[in-house]
Every structure is written in structure tokens, then in C-alpha cells.
Amino acid sequence: MAQSAVLPEKGSKARRHFSRIQQIIEEYGATESALIPILQKVQDEYRYLPEEILTFVATALDLPPATVYGVATFYAQFSLEPKGKHIIKCCDGTACHVRKNQTIINAINQRLGLAPDKKTTDDHRFTFEIVSCIGACALAPAVVIDGHVYGQTTAQAMVEAIDKIEEADKAEDAQ
Amino acid sequence: MTPFAKLNSPTELDALKRKAISAIQGCATRVLVCGGTGCMANGGPAVLDALQKALEKHEVPVRADIMREEDEDAITIGYSGCPGYCQVGPIVRILPADYFYVQVKPEDADDIVTQTVMNGKPVDRLLFKDENNSYAKRDDLPFYKDQVNVVLADCGVIEPGDIRDYIARDGYRALAEALFGLTPEAVVAEVTESGLRGRGGAGFSTGRKWGFTQVVQSAKKYVVCNADEGDPGAFMDESIMEGNPHALLEGMAIAGYAIGADEGYIYVRAEYPLAISRLRTAISQAEQAGLLGDRILGGPFSFHIHIKEGAGAFVCGEETALISSIEGQRGMPRPKPPFPANSGLWGKPTVVNNVETFANVSKIILNGAEWFRSFGIERSPGTKVFALTGDVVNTGLIEVPMGTTLGDVVFKIGGGIRTGRPFKAVQIGGPSGACLTEEHLDLPLDYDSLKSVGAMVGSGGLVVMDDSTCMVEIARFFMSFTQKESCGKCVLCREGTKRMLDILTRIVSGKGKVEDISLLEELALTVRDGSLCGLGKSAPNPVISTLKHFRDEYLAHIVDGVCPAGECESFKAYSIVSEKCKGCGLCAKKCPVNAISGELKSPYVIDATLCTRCGVCAEVCKFDAVVLS
Numbered sequence: 001m002a003q004s005a006v007l008p009e010k011g012s013k014a015r016r017h018f019s020r021i022q023q024i025i026e027e028y029g030a031t032e033s034a035l036i037p038i039l040q041k042v043q044d045e046y047r048y049l050p051e052e053i054l055t056f057v058a059t060a061l062d063l064p065p066a067t068v069y070g071v072a073t074f075y076a077q078f079s080l081e082p083k084g085k086h087i088i089k090c091c092d093g094t095a096c097h098v099r100k101n102q103t104i105i106n107a108i109n110q111r112l113g114l115a116p117d118k119k120t121t122d123d124h125r126f127t128f129e130i131v132s133c134i135g136a137c138a139l140a141p142a143v144v145i146d147g148h149v150y151g152q153t154t155a156q157a158m159v160e161a162i163d164k165i166e167e168a169d170k171a172e173d174a175q
Numbered sequence: 176m177t178p179f180a181k182l183n184s185p186t187e188l189d190a191l192k193r194k195a196i197s198a199i200q201g202c203a204t205r206v207l208v209c210g211g212t213g214c215m216a217n218g219g220p221a222v223l224d225a226l227q228k229a230l231e232k233h234e235v236p237v238r239a240d241i242m243r244e245e246d247e248d249a250i251t252i253g254y255s256g257c258p259g260y261c262q263v264g265p266i267v268r269i270l271p272a273d274y275f276y277v278q279v280k281p282e283d284a285d286d287i288v289t290q291t292v293m294n295g296k297p298v299d300r301l302l303f304k305d306e307n308n309s310y311a312k313r314d315d316l317p318f319y320k321d322q323v324n325v326v327l328a329d330c331g332v333i334e335p336g337d338i339r340d341y342i343a344r345d346g347y348r349a350l351a352e353a354l355f356g357l358t359p360e361a362v363v364a365e366v367t368e369s370g371l372r373g374r375g376g377a378g379f380s381t382g383r384k385w386g387f388t389q390v391v392q393s394a395k396k397y398v399v400c401n402a403d404e405g406d407p408g409a410f411m412d413e414s415i416m417e418g419n420p421h422a423l424l425e426g427m428a429i430a431g432y433a434i435g436a437d438e439g440y441i442y443v444r445a446e447y448p449l450a451i452s453r454l455r456t457a458i459s460q461a462e463q464a465g466l467l468g469d470r471i472l473g474g475p476f477s478f479h480i481h482i483k484e485g486a487g488a489f490v491c492g493e494e495t496a497l498i499s500s501i502e503g504q505r506g507m508p509r510p511k512p513p514f515p516a517n518s519g520l521w522g523k524p525t526v527v528n529n530v531e532t533f534a535n536v537s538k539i540i541l542n543g544a545e546w547f548r549s550f551g552i553e554r555s556p557g558t559k560v561f562a563l564t565g566d567v568v569n570t571g572l573i574e575v576p577m578g579t580t581l582g583d584v585v586f587k588i589g590g591g592i593r594t595g596r597p598f599k600a601v602q603i604g605g606p607s608g609a610c611l612t613e614e615h616l617d618l619p620l621d622y623d624s625l626k627s628v629g630a631m632v633g634s635g636g637l638v639v640m641d642d643s644t645c646m647v648e649i650a651r652f653f654m655s656f657t658q659k660e661s662c663g664k665c666v667l668c669r670e671g672t673k674r675m676l677d678i679l680t681r682i683v684s685g686k687g688k689v690e691d692i693s694l695l696e697e698l699a700l701t702v703r704d705g706s707l708c709g710l711g712k713s714a715p716n717p718v719i720s721t722l723k724h725f726r727d728e729y730l731a732h733i734v735d736g737v738c739p740a741g742e743c744e745s746f747k748a749y750s751i752v753s754e755k756c757k758g759c760g761l762c763a764k765k766c767p768v769n770a771i772s773g774e775l776k777s778p779y780v781i782d783a784t785l786c787t788r789c790g791v792c793a794e795v796c797k798f799d800a801v802v803l804s
């Protein structure tokens with residue numbers, strides 16, 4: 001395979017990264033149809049898609065980097081910027097919207113000091129995203145924090161949940 | 176989970192079925208905790224955990240495996256699929272007595288075990304109640320009384336995590352009958368005869384679609400299941416995959432046999448992690464049991480199913496975009512023709528069907544086309560699952576015969592409006608759909624009736640709205656959704672949706688002009704007629720239908736400067752409640768535009784002509800004296 005040309009120096013941290021990526025590529029197979037699953041797996045591990053990894057994946061799959069970049073920017077799931085440690089997703093699907101979820105969105109943004117064009121806190125602790133429908137519509141409004149679904153939730157409950165996570169994090173950091 | 180022995184013939188499947196029935200029916204009690212996304216979010220796992228602990232404490236023997244008969248008194252406990260009534264979750268069902276417990280908390284576990292499991296009596300306080308009655312059994316509940324369950328019949332009764340539970344309820348018998356008793360042509364003929372129409376939106380005849388693909392000569396063909404369920408507010412496909420994943424797998428395998436394909440893909444949206452994990456378990460169990468994979472049931476037919484996770488793009492629900500996405504590309508739609516039947520996945524003949532469509536197939540093969548046609552109406556036979564959400568009392572999944580009226584769904588099953596305010600509209604079909612109003616309450620819900628009023632079944636999301644929902648805002652909400660999701664390939668959809676969104680945003684922010692209405696109408700028709708794929712063609716629907724039914728509301732925003740529903744922020748004004756105001760002057764000090772005046776120790780006032788509605792005053796007021804109305 002041609003990717004050896006882009007491999008960073010032996011023993012470097014970057015090289016260790018790339019060997020992990022190489023493992024992922026081998027697991028799914030170096031074909032175009034495996035591109036999306038490969039990027040999903042990479043994002044699982046890094047919480048985003050670092051640019052140099054996109055180039056590496058392109059070379060390994062024998063695709064133009066523009067194609068890989070095109071796929072990475074097409075799908076909402078992929079992020080080219082580092083995401084926070086905790087991911088909060090507020091559903092803004094129809095069912096949640098008509099149950100007036102805007103107050104929840106406002107409260108979370110305010111609590112975290114975020115805005116529609118600023119999705120991750122400066123300390124990279126939280127990323128707040130608006131998604132459309134997580135399939136808990138009967139329990140609207142719904143919010144997902146780190147994979148846990150909160151149904152029929154309120155602005156206050158969300159602020160409290162964030163407080164709790166932050167406290168736990170800080171206790172952990174202090175140790 | 177114990178590995179499942181490979182079944183080598185239909186006779187062996189039958190034997191396993193008999194064994195499973197006797198084992199499961201011989202079981203004194205089955206405790207089923209709802210394991211759907213809704214109840215899992217509402218505390219289902221804690222309830223299951225508490226029940227297991229209570230069983231242990233009271234030394235009730237529990238079967239490690241649902242089929243272990245050694246201990247006759249032993250009971251089973253596990254997750255079922257979603258019984259539909261998410262509103263009252265977490266739900267616990269006790270079989271065979273069929274007690275239906277609602278809003279169960281971990282603290283209730285002890286009573287469930289001592290009273291119901293050990294003594295066979297219901298726990299009264301956990302039964303569903305309305306003003307007059309308390310209901311012990313599921314089918315007596317007002318929510319279920321008018322429902323007819325075909326697709327969801329096994330959802331909530333079986334454990335999706337164990338294939339033998341499905342087999343005990345005739346699972347995979349349709350596949351065995353098709354493989355060993357019917358020609359592929361006969362399968363296609365039966366499905367065509369049943370009148371089954373695609374449940375994913377357009378309502379095309381499933382049998383005819385299979386027929387087109389069957390006659391194309393090709394060594395390789397594919398079956399693709401569209402489980403992208405992009406309509407925000409719809410979750411029936413999710414529930415089927417979570418609650419009865421084998422029904423989908425069996426339907427796909429039958430389709431594979433009918434069209435001559437040996438490989439299938441399920442394209443599931445990534446937002447459904449639970450459905451994906453249940454599907455993976457189901458595929459692996461079916462492969463072990465010889466019901467999927469090479470040489471199914473020892474016969475010549477092989478069929479492999481793979482899962483592809485979506486990556487968050489609504490347009491990938493469109494079948495050609497979905498195919499591009501499985502191939503690893505940007506999910507852009509392709510012009511049709513060629514149709515997937517001729518050139519689909521990797522250029523091979525492909526059948527694409529929706530989850531619910533496939534889930535109907537085994538029932539049709541088992542019970543016959545005639546039986547299927549006994550549900551619903553002539554041109555739309557069968558049932559339809561709808562996701563009933565919004566401002567309605569009973570939210571959840573419902574299944575009714577095609578042709579049930581909108582009024583029956585909202586008022587009989589849904590129980591009317593939750594807030595006690597007047598009913599205003601139902602949005603059907605999501606971002607591609609339309610609004611139905613009071614005048615449509617007698618309208619039968621089926622493909623053709625809905626089409627005749629400019630709406631569509633779509634995926635089956637029904638979002639009920641009361642009079643506090645602004646219809647212009649709803650139109651803007653959907654337009655912002657489709658605008659974001661437009662893939663950008665064709666100009667009309669890419670630019671047209673943007674301009675429509677601009678206009679709608681202008682109207683809801685109080686800056687609309689009278690010409691905007693005709694401009695919107697013109698744009699809507701152009702985008703509808705000129706877009707490449709269904710996304711653009713249907714994007715104007717919410718605008719067209721709200722303009723038709725709620726034109727007054729648009730005019731009120733533009734001409735009278737009011738939002739009749741009282742929802743749009745821009746039409747609200749801040750004011751100070753003089754009884755609450757202590758006259759501290761903090762708001763006046765913080766107001767960035769000096770719109771607040773007054774004297775210390777007496778109530779302050781806001782000058783509406785200067786106010787920019789930034790909301791700082793409301794935030795800083797310690798006495799909640801600043802209100803928005």
C-alpha cells in the first residue's frame with residue numbers, strides 16, 4: 001500500500017496514532033464502501049476527525065483527499081473540530097419543538113456560555129448540539145447527555161444535570 | 176446467551192417451535208419490562224434491576240434461559256419491545272395473566288413480586304386508571320381498544336433478545352414456507368395480490384416493485400432496508416427494530432428469495448443505537464440457528480444481512496441517496512430512471528423497502544393475501560403504524576387499519592388535547608408533509624384520501640398541535656430543517672429553500688411585507704416542480720398547506736403585527752407588573768437602550784417603542800416583576 005509515504009517518524013506519538021488508524025482500516029477493509037464506517041470509528045476514538053488523519057485515510061483507501069473531505073463534511077455526524085468530553089444533544093424534532101423545547105435550548109446555552117455558532121466550551125468539557133429526533137418523541141422534549149436519554153425534561157433539570165457532571169469531573173480532576 | 180443449534184430443515188424449525196411453545200407456556204409467570212427507547216429513558220433499567228433483586232430476595236427461582244424447563248416454578252424476566260404507550264412508561268407486563276402496569280418505579284418491585292408473581296394478584300395502584308375505571312389488561316385500555324395490531328402484534332410480548340421467543344410465535348415459518356413450498360414468482364404474486372403498499376412514504380405497490388426486480392437478469396442483486404427514518408417526530412421503524420427485529424430480517428430474506436438476491440443491507444440512522452444493537456444480536460442468532468446465512472434451513476437458498484449505520488443526513492432516506500451512502504459516498508440522490516430495480520446498489524438490481532413494509536411480509540405469506548385485505552380499505556389494505564405525539568393526552572405508537580379517521584386517532588385513541596386548549600392542527604408526514612385541520616377530522620387516513628387533500632402518509636408521524644402553536648412558525652421550522660438538509664446538488668432546492676426560509680423568518684420576526692405571501696407561493700411552486708429529488712419536491716408542502724389553511728395567521732403577522740397563537744417572540748413585549756415591582760431601579764440601570772424609566776421605590780415602566788427585547792431586565796429582576804406577553 002502507498003500510505004507508507006505519509007507515515008510520521010518511527011516511535012513518535014503521531015506514528016502511534018497512525019498505527020491505530022491502520023488497525024481500524026484493516027478491520028473494515030481498505031475499500032470505498034468502508035469509508036463511512038472507518039470515519040465513524042476514528043471519530044469514536046478521537047471525538048473528531050483530525051485533518052491529517054483524513055489525508056492518511058485517503059491514501060490508504062486510494063481515494064483523492066477531496067473525496068474523503070467531501071464525505072466528512074457532508075454528514076452531520078462528523079466533526080472536523082475537537083468536541084468536548086461530554087456531548088449534550090438536544091432534540092429539535094417536530095414533537096419536541098411543539099412541546100416548546102426552546103427554553104431548554106436557551107437554558108443550556110446560557111449555562112455553558114455557548115451560542116448557535118459556538119458549540120464547544122473553551123475548556124473542552126462540553127459540546128452542545130441540536131439534533132433532529134432521537135426517537136423518544138413520545139417523551140418530548142428529549143435531551144441526550146453522553147448517551148443517556150432524558151425524556152419529558154425541563155430547563156432546570158438539564159442545568160442540574162450539567163452541574164452534577166461538572167462537579168463529578170472536577171472531583172476527578174482533583175484526585 | 177446459549178448458542179443456538181443450527182436448524183437443517185423446516186421440520187427441525189417446527190420441532191423447535193413446539194418445544195419453545197411448551198417451554199414458554201409452561202412457565203408460571205413472565206415478567207416483561209419495556210425495553211424501548213422511551214421506557215429505557217424513563218427509568219426502565221432501574222425497574223428491571225429492582226425486580227431482579229426483589230425476586231432474589233423472595234427466593235423466586237428465575238430461569239437463566241427462557242427455555243429451561245427443569246424448574247417448573249421458575250419464571251422469566253427480561254426486556255420486551257415497546258408496547259406503544261410510551262406516555263405511561265415505564266411499562267411492566269406480566270404474562271400469562273396479562274397485567275399491564277404503568278409508571279412503575281423501582282420501589283414497586285417488591286409488591287409486584289410478592290403480590291403478582293408469588294400470588295397471582297394484580298397490584299391495584301399500578302394499573303392504568305381514568306376517571307371511572309381501572310384497567311387490568313392491556314386490551315381493555317382506552318388507548319388500545321380501537322387499535323388493530325398486525326405489525327406490532329408481537330412487539331411488547333416477546334423478548335427481542337431471544338430468537339426462540341419469536342419462533343414460538345410462528346417466527347420464520349413464513350420464510351420456511353416460501354423457501355420450501357413456493358416459487359419466487361408465487362411469493363411476488365402473493366405480495367402483489369395482498370395490495371401491500373410501501374410504508375416509507377410514496378405508497379408504491381411492494382409486489383410490483385419486487386416483480387420489476389425479479390425479471391431483471393443479473394447474477395447479483397440486493398435487498399436494501401430503509402431504516403433511516405428521518406422524519407423528526409416519527410419512531411415506528413425504531414420500535415419495530417427494537418421490539419421485533421426478526422420480523423424485519425424474515426421479511427428481507429423472503430424478499431431476497433423472491434427477487435433472487437443473496438445479500439441485504441439495513442441502513443439504520445446512527446441516532447438509534449439501541450435498535451442497532453438489537454439488530455446485531457438478532458442477525459447473529461438467526462445465523463447460528465441457520466435461518467440466515469448460507470443454505471438456510473439446509474436448502475439451496477443463502478442470504479446474508481449487513482448493517483450500515485447512517486451518519487446524520489436526512490436526504491439519505493431518499494432511496495438513491497441511501498444507495499450512494501452505502502457505497503461510501505456523499506449521500507446525493509441520483510436522477511431516476513434508472514430505477515434501483517434496474518441499477519441500484521453498485522449498479523445491480525436492488526429492491527429498497529421500508530422497515531414496516533418488510534415487517535408485514537411474513538404475515539402476508541403465512542395468512543394469505545385475502546386475510547391481509549380484510550384490514551383497511553380496498554386501495555390501501557392492511558394497517559398503518561403512526562407515531563402520535565405533540566399536544567395530545569396519549570402519546571406513543573399506535574396501529575390502526577388504513578382508513579381510520581383522523582378524528583378517531585386524535586380523540587378516541589389519543590384522548591384529545593393534553594392542555595385542555597382547542598385542537599388546531601395535525602402535522603402529518605413530517606417536513607415533506609402537510610397540516611390537517613378541524614375540517615379534516617372525518618378524513619380517512621390512507622394514501623389516496625390524504626393525497627386528495629394535498630397531504631401524504633409519509634412515514635406516519637402525527638404531531639398534534641393546540642392553538643398555542645403558531646402555524647407560520649411551524650412552516651419556518653420545517654423549512655429550516657429542509658434547508659439545512661438540502662444536499663445542494665440542484666439549484667432550486669438549494670437556493671429556493673434558503674429564500675423561502677428568509678421570508679418565513681422575516682414574517683415571524685415581525686418584518687414581513689404583504690408581497691411576501693405571493694412571493695412565497697411562487698417560490699413554493701417553482702421549487703416543488705423543479706427539484707431533482709423528493710426532498711426538494713416536497714419541501715414546500717408545509718408552506719403550501721399552512722398558506723392554504725392558515726392564511727389569516729400569515730396576514731395577522733404581517734398586517735396586524737400580532738402572532739395570534741402568542742408564540743412568536745418578536746411579537747411579545749416586555750412589561751413590568753406594578754404590584755410586583757419594588758422600584759429598585761436595577762432594570763433601568765441595566766437596560767442597554769434606556770427604555771426603562773421610573774423613580775426609586777415606585778414601579779418602573781418600559782417604553783415599548785424603545786425596547787429591543789433583549790431580555791436583560793427580566794434576567795436581572797429579583798422579584799420576577801418583568802414579564803413577556
Ligand SMILES: Cc1cc2nc3c(=O)[nH]c(=O)nc-3n(C[C@H](O)[C@H](O)[C@H](O)COP(=O)(O)O)c2cc1C
Nearest residue numbers: 373374375401404405492493494528529532709710
Ligand atoms: C427526502 C426523502 C426522505 C425519505 N426518507 C425516508 C425514510 O426515512 N424512510 C423510508 O422508508 N423512506 C424514506 N423515503 C422514501 C424512499 O425514497 C423510498 O421511497 C422508500 O424507502 C421505499 O420503500 P417502501 O416502498 O417500502 O415505502 C424518503 C424519500 C425522500 C424523498
Ligand code: FES
Nearest residue numbers: 091093096136137
Ligand atoms: S422529535 Fe424529539 S425525539 Fe423525536
